[in-house]
Structures are given as C-alpha cells and as structure tokens.
Amino acid sequence: MRVGVISYPGACDDRDAARAVSLLGAEPVRLWHGDADLGGVDAVIIPGGFSYGDHLRPGALAALSPVMSAVREHAAAGRPVLGICNGFQVLTEARLLPGVLRPNASLKFVCHDVGLLVERGSPWLPGASAGDVLTIPIKHHDGCWFADQATLSEMEVNGQVLLRYADNPNGSVGSVACVTNEAGNVAALMPHPEHAVEHLIGSTDGRVLLQGLLDLAQAPAHRLTSV
Amino acid sequence: MRVTVLVRPRDGILDPQGEAVRRSLAGLGYPASDVRAGKVFDLQVEAGDAESARRIAGEIAEKVLSNPLIEQYQVEVEA
Numbered sequence: 001m002r003v004g005v006i007s008y009p010g011a012c013d014d015r016d017a018a019r020a021v022s023l024l025g026a027e028p029v030r031l032w033h034g035d036a037d038l039g040g041v042d043a044v045i046i047p048g049g050f051s052y053g054d055h056l057r058p059g060a061l062a063a064l065s066p067v068m069s070a071v072r073e074h075a076a077a078g079r080p081v082l083g084i085c086n087g088f089q090v091l092t093e094a095r096l097l098p099g100v101l102r103p104n105a106s107l108k109f110v111c112h113d114v115g116l117l118v119e120r121g122s123p124w125l126p127g128a129s130a131g132d133v134l135t136i137p138i139k140h141h142d143g144c145w146f147a148d149q150a151t152l153s154e155m156e157v158n159g160q161v162l163l164r165y166a167d168n169p170n171g172s173v174g175s176v177a178c179v180t181n182e183a184g185n186v187a188a189l190m191p192h193p194e195h196a197v198e199h200l201i202g203s204t205d206g207r208v209l210l211q212g213l214l215d216l217a218q219a220p221a222h223r224l225t226s227v
Numbered sequence: 228m229r230v231t232v233l234v235r236p237r238d239g240i241l242d243p244q245g246e247a248v249r250r251s252l253a254g255l256g257y258p259a260s261d262v263r264a265g266k267v268f269d270l271q272v273e274a275g276d277a278e279s280a281r282r283i284a285g286e287i288a289e290k291v292l293s294n295p296l297i298e299q300y301q302v303e304v305e306a
Contacts, residue, residue, distance in 0.1 A: 057294060100296045102297060103244065107244065146240075171241075
C-alpha cells in the first residue's frame with residue numbers, strides 16, 4: 001500500500017503525515033507540487049501547512065499547482081484523497097469538495113484538542129459509529145467552513161457530513177468538521193489526524209481516519225456513500 | 228492596459244474582518260457602521276482594446292482572484 005503525501009512550499013505537516021502513514025504499516029511516498037503525476041500511489045494525502053504563504057486565499061494558489069491535475073484524475077477514478085487543514089482548503093478551492101474555508105469567526109488562531117461527533121458510520125471511520133466522539137487537535141486561523149443552506153441540506157441527505165464539532169471552535173456552518181464529495185472518495189477536515197496517532201501525544205483517534213484512507217485504497221473504486 | 232479588480236464579500240456573508248474594524252471605529256467614536264473589507268488588484272493586461280481587457284480581467288477575477296461562493300468582483304479598465 002503506497003500513500004502519496006504532497007508537499008507545497010509552505011507545507012509544514014507533510015512529514016508528520018508521512019510518519020503517521022508508516023506507523024499504520026503503509027509506505028509513504030513524498031510528492032511535490034510541481035509533479036505531473038502521482039507515481040502510481042493508491043491514495044493521496046494533501047497535508048496541512050500554509051501553501052504559498054496562504055496568499056490570495058488559503059489553498060487557492062495550491063489548487064492551481066501542476067500536481068492537482070493528477071489529483072483530479074485520481075479522484076475522478078474513484079480513488080481516495082484525504083485533505084487535512086490546508087489540504088481541506090486546497091480541495092475546496094479546487095472544487096473537489098463543496099464549500100469554502102474562511103477566517104475563523106473569532107479572527108483568532110485556535111490550537112487545542114477538539115471533540116468530533118461521528119455523524120454516521122462510514123468507510124472513512126472504520127470501527128466508529130454515530131454518536132462516538134473522536135479527540136483530535138486543531139491548529140488553524142481559516143477553518144470556518146461555509147456553504148449555503150441548500151448545499152448543506154443536500155450534503156446531509158447524501159451523507160457527505162462525517163463529523164461535527166462537539167463545541168464549534170471556528171464558526172463553521174452547522175458545526176461541520178469533516179465532509180466528503182458526493183461520490184464519497186474525497187474527504188477532508190481541519191483537525192489533524194496525523195497529530196493524534198500515539199498515546200504519548202494524548203490521543204490515537206487520528207488513526208481512525210488514516211485507517212479509513214488505507215481501507216478505501218484497498219477497496220475497489222465505487223460509490224462509497226452507498227456502502 | 229491598466230485594469231483594477233475589486234473583490235468584496237458577498238452581501239449577507241459574515242465578514243469578521245470588517246466587523247472587527249467596525250468595532251474599533253465605534254471604540255474611537257467614529258459615526259461609521261456596516262464595514263466590509265475586500266481586496267484591490269491592479270493589473271497590467273495586454274489587450275487590443277478596453278473591451279477585451281475587461282473580458283480577460285473578468286475571467287481572471289472569476290477563476291482566480293475571487294471565490295464566487297463568498298465573494299463578488301468588479302472590473303474597472305483605465306480609460
């Protein structure tokens with residue numbers, strides 16, 4: 001199992017993401033924003049950081065980078081992609097996920113553990129069921145997810161909301177913390193699962209999402225929300 | 228051709244930056260309310276006439292300079 005981790009100028013969580021992939025027994029493959037292909041990886045992580053200095057809008061310039069053409073093809077083929085923090089911003093700006101990430105309602109940088117309520121069982125959350133709470137840290141300034149009410153309602157009907165904040169830290173609409181695309185093979189969240197993979201750090205709940213990514217990479221590509 | 232693109236938060240979208248400025252202005256005693264913060268982009272666009280400069284800048288504004296989910300834009304071409 002080979003998992004691509006994309007690095008951008010200004011990325012800072014790419015090494016932690018690669019390390020977490022190794023801890024789960026898969027092989028991390030470091031990819032660069034200028035790459036034209038994904039080197040045949042089974043899954044992709046777009047990690048956290050401040051790509052291109054967050055200039056213009058967070059994720060907006062990274063969404064235009066050469067490697068994103070390959071990510072689009074990978075996603076269109078039904079293969080799994082996980083965006084974390086800046087990676088969530090990149091995926092919304094690339095229109096691979098609905099909505100957009102805006103400055104936190106408080107205008108303050110937030111950095112602490114959050115409780116995440118599991119909305120529903122999902123291939124992305126192996127072993128977790130509705131009502132479970134995962135503890136995973138956040139660290140962001142622009143994590144206020146926004147979509148209009150019609151879009152959010154449609155997503156809820158389609159089962160595209162996987163996690164909600166137990167205590168909304170950033171003003172996200174509907175306290176939404178983790179969403180997928182309609183097909184269910186692209187998911188992203190502001191919290192950092194790659195920072196919650198060892199007891200020493202306080203929580204191993206991040207392993208749930210990362211294991212979900214690995215499981216999906218092994219499953220045949222299909223409409224995953226119907227599982 | 229010199230082109231200016233103005234990008235503003237869409238009407239009805241919460242603008243925390245504008246709101247923070249409004250609170251500061253109120254604290255200073257200024258009679259100012261309903262502050263909205265946006266961005267200004269000045270561009271040199273190579274085009275034969277003002278109309279094509281406007282069209283090119285409009286495409287840039289739509290695809291790159293603004294996110295239509297939360298922002299609206301306005302293109303001004305220098306006469």
